[in-house]
Amino acid sequence: MPSTITAVRHGQSESNEAHARATAAGMAVALTGADEDVLLTPLGRRQASALGRRLAREPEPEVVWCSPYTRAVQTWELAAAELESVPETRTDARLGDRLMGELAGMNLAAIRQRFPEEAAALLRAEYGYRPPGGECFSDVADRVRAVVGDMRAECAGRRVLVVAHDAIVLMLKHVIEEVPLVSVAAFAPVTNASVSIWRGSRSEVFNDDGHLRGISL
Template structure:
């Protein structure tokens, strides 16, 4: 078993900003392009840099498991610039963001316009909802469960850092601590560039963003 598992969400991405702006304006938005290719914003890059400084204050990770999505890779690369160590880095597709299938790139207002029945289903039970050709929380949890099992088998006694996405970090809490899915959702949202640490199955901190208070970009 790893000595610690530290999970971080990527910094603010361009899609995060677009969805937040659309939500504030009460308008529908459908983003184009692949979700995997969405980059960090300038502010998100500042968050990743602050994260690197926070990680440098403690013991450096010995192994990094990173989502292959651009925003996660950028977060790791910017954070890594502040670490003296050069840990082993693995890109693992199982750490990718929750796939939304035919609803990909849509905010809730856009889903209501194009797929009103799906919007109703989503609002009734977000943690059990599976979009057409997409994933539920349980599906993401299955991926995370595989990753945690691999970490326990391959990284015994080592410090592991995970760089991934909000739902993925939430599912780490579900898998490691054994919290039911319908209960773990109360810990959302997982904040951009926040830090969560487990020692064995015991959480030390979760969703901590104290290092992000004085970001300058």
């Protein structure tokens, strides 16, 4: 069993920014390109560096498990630059973001325009909804459960850092604390570059972004 599991969401990404702007303006947006290739914004890079400074003030991680998505890798690289030493690092495809299939890159307004029946199904049961060709949250939970099992077997007594996505952090809460899937929505949204820490099955910190105060947009 790891002594602690600390999970962080990547810094603000270009798709996060585009979706936030479109949604605030009441507009539909459907981004193109592979989700795994999305980059951090300048703000996201500053958030990642601030995250690293926070990690440097605490017992530093001894091993890192990182999503292979570019925005997560960039976040870890920038955070690691703030640490005294870079720990053993691995990427694991099971820590990739939730797959949205045919709805990839779309905000809710775009889904309503192009797939109104899917939008209605999503709103009825967000955490039980599986988009065409994509994953529901229980699918993501299965991936996370397998990763946590491997961490418990391979990282006994070590401080583990997970650098991933909002869906992964939420499913860590579900898996580690056994929070029912239907109750996970109460803990969303997970903030970019926020920190969540578990010691055993107990949550010490969840979705804390105090280290980001004062970072300009």
